[in-house]
Amino acid sequence: MVIDILRQEHRNIERLLLVLERELGVFARGERPDYEVVHAVIAYFQVYPDACHHPLEDMVFERLKVRDSTAAAKIGDLAADHRRGAERLRRVAQAVESVLADRELLRQTVNDVIRDFIEKERRHMAMEERDFFPAAVKSLQPQDWAEIAARWTDQRDPLFSDLAEERFEVVRSHILQLEQEAEAERSANAAF
Numbered sequence: 001m002v003i004d005i006l007r008q009e010h011r012n013i014e015r016l017l018l019v020l021e022r023e024l025g026v027f028a029r030g031e032r033p034d035y036e037v038v039h040a041v042i043a044y045f046q047v048y049p050d051a052c053h054h055p056l057e058d059m060v061f062e063r064l065k066v067r068d069s070t071a072a073a074k075i076g077d078l079a080a081d082h083r084r085g086a087e088r089l090r091r092v093a094q095a096v097e098s099v100l101a102d103r104e105l106l107r108q109t110v111n112d113v114i115r116d117f118i119e120k121e122r123r124h125m126a127m128e129e130r131d132f133f134p135a136a137v138k139s140l141q142p143q144d145w146a147e148i149a150a151r152w153t154d155q156r157d158p159l160f161s162d163l164a165e166e167r168f169e170v171v172r173s174h175i176l177q178l179e180q181e182a183e184a185e186r187s188a189n190a191a192f
């Protein structure tokens with residue numbers, strides 16, 4: 001159940017990484033990406049993972065350390081990985097601001113910074129799905145899952161968290177909608 005939630009969140013994250021990747025493709029072709037979309041994706045990543053995803057993963061990881069320290073050691077330092085992800089996102093935001101402010105920044109550098117963020121996020125999620133989640137499913141006991149679920153509900157005001165999850169879904173749909181419109185506009189322009 002907890003792992004199902006985490007997997008679903010990965011799918012949500014991947015949908016937005018794809019949007020960012022498509023806009024990066026436009027930028028790499030020397031055209032102007034839709035900065036409304038780019039900003040919305042960055043804003044989403046600035047809030048969503050730390051609000052919803054990482055705290056739950058961290059709790060599962062804490063239990064895994066107790067149940068199977070070897071498996072946990074193989075996975076490494078999950079919290080540090082999450083911090084590095086946030087750091088890469090800050091670089092993405094700065095790179096985008098530099099472009100918009102017309103500051104000297106090589107297109108290639110901007111491209112590399114955003115590409116690096118997308119790839120490392122994907123690699124991190126792939127590692128979790130390959131190593132972390134199966135190890136947790138294998139080693140955590142029913143009482144661990146019950147405890148995690150209880151702490152998760154305790155930490156989050158149920159009304160607030162339902163509302164927050166709904167809002168994130170609204171934001172995601174909004175971004176996907178904007179992206180569709182941007183794509184439609186680009187193909188209409190290309191037709192001329």
Ligand SMILES: [Fe+2]
Pocket residue numbers: 054057082124128
């Ligand atoms: Fe993670």
Ligand SMILES: [Fe+2]
Pocket residue numbers: 006010053057125128
């Ligand atoms: Fe994750």
